[in-house]
Amino acid sequence: MTLGTEIPDPDKAGDLAEFIEALGRLRLWAGGPTYRTLAKRVGPLLPVPQEVALSTVADVFHPQRRRLDLDLVVAIVRALGLPDPTVNQWRQACLRVHRVSKTGGPGGVSRQLPATLPTFTGRVEALKALLTATAPKAAVIAGTAAGTAAGSVGSVGPVASVGSGTPAPTVVITAVEGMAGVGKTQLAVHAANELVKAGHFTDTQLYVNLRGFDPDQPPVDPYEVLGGFLRAIGVPAPQVPAAHDDRAAMFRDRMHDRQALVLLDNAADEDQVRDLIPASPTSAVLITSRRSLVGLDSATVHRLDVFTHDEAMTLLRRIAGRQRIDAEPEAATELLALCGQLPLAVVLTASRLRARPSWTIAQLVERLRGRLLDAANGGGRDLRAVFDLSYQSLAHTPRRLFRLLGLNPGADITAEAAAALAGTTTAEAGEILEALLDEHLIEQRTFGRYEFHDLLRDYARQAAVDQEPAAERDAAIDRLMRYQTHTTATAMQILTGRPNEVTPDGTTPVPPPAMPTAEQARAWLDAERANLLATSELATTGGWHTHGWQLPAIIGTYLHLQLDNAAWVTVNERAVTSAGRLNNRRAMAISTKNHAAALIYSADFTSAQPVLNTALHLMRELGDLDGQAGLHNNMAMIDCLAGRFTVAIDHYQRCLDLCRELGYTTRMSTPLGNIAISLCWLDRAAEALPYAEESLSLVEQSADRKGECYALSAVANSHLGMGNHSTALAYFDKALASSRSVGNRGNEMLCIDGLARTHARQGTFDDAYRFHNEALAMADSIGNSPDLARLLNNLADTKRRQGRREDAHATFKQALEASWSEFERARAEQGIADTAR
Structure with missing residues (x-):
């Protein structure tokens, strides 16, 4: 059955995205069969008949797909009712857009426009x-x-x-x-x-x-x-x-x-x-x-006013079917009057008609007549009756999920998160979400992620308040937060290769999505970042304080690796608040320690110092040697930035001793690597190398992906300080690849700078300047990088080594202007003085 629209022309598709969009319009032309229905039709039409999963068919309509299975596309087109000549046209178009895609790249994040809806009418x-x-x-x-x-x-x-x-x-x-x-x-x-x-x-x-x-x-x-x-x-x-x-x-x-x-x-x-x-x-x-x-x-x-009668009637016919509407013209006119010719009301009402083929239009009119549309006031026209009609016609389970979705603090939701919210399985939640999508009760701008229109979010939220006991609402939000916290912990462990500092309480109500690689873990974190931050806020403001301190403790490393220090500071401020509300001294100690680290990496040392002192007091009060070790590491960082490397080494050594005392052999890699780097700054590279090599050996034994990039950097810097240039280059290359694999943008930049310094030391200045420029470009893209002065000082040193004294003098001045670290400021001042002589 068609809906009176023209068959989309696949030859007009300029690329794969447009081809997929045309395929979606073809599905609408064919009456909008569900993915489940299509999957049943498609299986027997494949070259080798087989059972096809609903998700396999749904994936074909994903607008971000990079390639499509040709046999599956052909089977879908046949299942949608096209004759063989037209099917072949779609086949050739599919081959063409795949050839085009080989010479193009994926769209950038600055192409954010949602797609035009196939039902756009009139106007x-x-x-x-x-x-x-x-x-x-x-x-x-x-x-x-x-x-x-x-x-x-x-x-x-x-x-x-x-x-x-x-x-x-x-x-x-x-x-x-x-x-x-x-x-x-x-x-x-x-x-x-x-x-x-x-x-x-x-x-x-x-x-x-x-x-x-x-x-x-x-x-x-x-x-x-x-x-x-x-x-x-x-x-x-x-x-x-x-x-x-x-x-x-x-x-x-x-x-x-x-x-x-x-x-x-x-x-x-x-x-x-x-x-x-x-x-x-x-x-x-x-x-x-x-x-x-x-x-x-x-x-x-x-x-913009409501539809004209003709526009509203066109939309009604398009969704519910021309023949059906034209068979009852007077009832259809009255139906549009009851909808106030408001487009959203027309869409919902027409969708209900399409979903209930046994209803007459007159019967639907009778159901609506005499009821005020109170979902959104406007000239006496409201939407609640239309929303009620769609909502009440749902079965018990989808109706419950619909209203629970209104409790979600994030902008969108996945099937896994929806399953946690409802206390059901992911598969069942996915089916219900697709059904709600077909009913126009939720929207989908990105494949696999579902969201509300504002009015329907309000309706769902109010339905939850009216119909779900407070204890049930609280339990649903708690399940969602447990899922998010546990899944974040899983993603972080896969991404970094390290155990999380905090193990979430309880268990996740729904298994996390599959993410076998670090890249997939990072993709999940990227997609969920805004939702996790919204959950963190609700956890603190809404009284779910266990989640309020545990989620920031787990997600903090991700925010740090992404150099999103402002968000890192914010979530830890909330964590401190939640820990305080719980009167949980351990939670307070960990949250305060993490808050101090975020402030340090944000270069807010004035605020960081008293927070550090508070955290150290709490850790000592608790006898938490592990926490004290981390705090010594943070205190050493402040000393390094001030050029007090000997004092910093004392703190790192104290951290190392505590790790040994606790039996945390793998955790020793961090202070060992930091001691090595500090010794390199003191021109004691030969002493540094054993520390760096031990650090690397430990991370290799534990598959610590985050620690690996730092340990490799420490070994590289040690060999550079000893004059082993070819060995240093090899280790900087390995450290660079390791940093990129976990998304450690700060260490990635310093590895590139390390390659530049190594080439300068061995006199290959063209390569040195190439890497210097790459590192500075990255610092510029980061903006306000605390490492900018270090990069400029190193560039100036390269120019001085090449005999370009005037250029070096100017670059040292740039470094001085960029410095917020006492040590880098002193380096720049010394360079200016040396080149002025």
């Missing part, structure tokens, strides 16, 4: 006005495809050269306003995609849901959005400034001259978006909001 005049207002003035998009006047699906025709031909003097800002559920986001997303397809704003497309009207959470802080946008356009976390104004200034700077489109969805007010608007006239901004944004200077405002 011909609104779309034309939006495109005309937003496109560059020299070449705006105008015109529509033939036939749209009759209420068919709105689309955009060719680019027409209209207007003055003079570029806009400043950034173009276009705002779409209207009531909840009116389709602002769909229109803006569709317009944005059409602009990009027409060749505009091809450098960067940024998207954020600002949650301006989220019932459970405050609007997103533009400070956090700026941080996310900066990271998306290539600025690593450490480079993102701490101050709001500095973030806004950096965002304007990095967006200058970019052909960029920024889509700010669901804005609360003008103040929330002001600093998220680039200044460059090469950029454009699309904003959606339920609130008037008349106070936003220079913005062109478009007020």
Whole structure:
């Protein structure tokens, strides 16, 4: 059964992503069969008939796929009802886009626009006005495809050269306003995609849901959005400034001259978006909001009303089936009136009709008549009756999961996390999530991750409050937090090869997803980072204090390796609060120790010192020698940064002695390596080498992936100090590969610098400068790197070795300006003095 739409043309797909999107539209054309249904149809159509898993079919429609199984694609196309000649057309198109993909790379993180929904309908005049207002003035998009006047699906025709031909003097800002559920986001997303397809704003497309009207959470802080946008356009976390104004200034700077489109969805007010608007006239901004944004200077405002009758009827026919709707025209008209022709209400009602083929439209109208739509006020039109209808028609189990999803503190959720929340299996949760997705009760922008529309999040949350006893709600959140804490612990152990400092209490209610490699563990952590930080906050503010201190203790190393020190400080501040609420001295000691480490790596020594003292007092009070060992390691770090290497070695030696006393043989690798590095700074490389080699031997015995990169660096530096240049180069190469494997960006940069220093010592200056430049480029990408002065001092030393005294003098001055470490400042001052003689 088709839905009255044209069969997508696979020959129009320019790449694999567009081919997959066309495949999704073909599924819609065929009536939107579920993945389970498709899997049953596909198996017998394969060259070797076999049973096909639901997930195997679902994966084909994943927009981020790098390749597709040709036989599976052909079987799916056949299962969707296409004749053999058309099937062959799809087969050839699939082969073509795979050939194209071999010469291209994956899209960057700055291509963030959600895909246009296949059900986008109408909005011909609104779309034309939006495109005309937003496109560059020299070449705006105008015109529509033939036939749209009759209420068919709105689309955009060719680019027409209209207007003055003079570029806009400043950034173009276009705002779409209207009531909840009116389709602002769909229109803006569709317009944005059409602009990009027409060749505009091809450098960067940024998207954020600002949650301006989220019932459970405050609007997103533009400070956090700026941080996310900066990271998306290539600025690593450490480079993102701490101050709001500095973030806004950096965002304007990095967006200058970019052909960029920024889509700010669901804005609360003008103040929330002001600093998220680039200044460059090469950029454009699309904003959606339920609130008037008349106070936003220079913005062109478009007020979006509900659908016209024809548009709403087109959407109703598309989803529920033309023949069925045309068989009861009067009932269909009354149904649209009850929906207030609000797009979201029409979608939900039409989906219910499609899911209940035995119902007549008149029967559905009778169910809705006389009930106020109270989910979102607007001109007497509300949505609760429509939400109620979809919700109440669910079976008991999916209904329960739906409302529990409203308790999730994160922005999205996976099947595993949903299973933990509901206390069920991952497989069952996955099936229910897919069913809810088919019912348009949840959304999926990224494969395998599910999220709510704001209104439905409010509805689900309220349903949970009304229908779940408080004890059940608390138990569900506790299960979710246990899953997240335990899975984070698993991922961290796989990533680093080290046991976690803290073992989470209890057990995980759901097994973690498979992540057999460090790369997969890091990918899971990357995807869940925002959710884990949200959970950390809720754990502290909501009273789940065991999770509130344990999760930060486990995730801290990941944040440290990513050089996201600001987040590391924040989660440890919360951990200290939770530990204090529990009156748990051990938790307080560990959390305070970790807080001190985060402050040290953030170069906030003034704040770090009293926290260190508190942590040491707590560890001594508890008789915790393990914790004391870690604190001596942290105190040594401050001494190293001040150039007090002899004092630092004493602290490292104390740490080493405590590890021996405790029988922590493998843990000895860290102080051994640090002693070696400190001796190298004191020009005692021959003494350093045995410490470095013992450190390396220990990590090799324990498969300590995190410790390995440091131990290899210590051996490399020792050989460099002894003049064994070829050996030093070999070990720096190994240390570099090891650092990259665990995502240790700080040590990766220092290994590259080590290669530069080694080449300079052996007189191969071209190679030395190549590595110096690579290290400095990395420091620049990190931003405000505490190692910048060290890198500049080393570069200046290379120039001096080559006899370039004036260049060396200038670089030493740069190092002095960049120094926040007493030791590096002293190095720079000495270099300036030496080159001035």
